[in-house]
Amino acid sequence: MLPNELFNTLAAQLTQAIPGASGAAKMAQxxxxxxxxxxxxxxxxxxxxxxxxxxxxxxxxxxxSREMIEALEKRVSDLEQKDA
Structure with missing residues (x-):
């Protein structure tokens, strides 16, 4: 989840578009x-x-996991070459 600062910043930016004058307007904002x-x-x-x-x-x-798979693939390849 995103930090609270980001929520506050986004909400503040959105509410800046709402003009606020005094008292009731400020509470509504x-x-x-x-x-x-x-x-x-x-x-x-x-x-x-x-x-x-x-x-x-x-x-x-x-x-x-990728490193392990690559190592196992090399090991299988080596064993196959030994048997051939």
């Missing part, structure tokens, strides 16, 4: 800001995004 954050959070959660750390960990696992 804050309420809209909070609603935008909730909507953004919900929408992004539905995307099932992964963190950078999770992505990097899976990339490393994939890299190690």
């Amino acid at each position: 804050e309420e809209i800001h909070n609603n935008i954050k909730v909507i953004l959070s919900s929408a992004l959660n539905k995307l099932e995004l992964v963190t950078r750390e999770e992505f990097d960990a899976q990339t490393e696992v994939l890299h190690r």
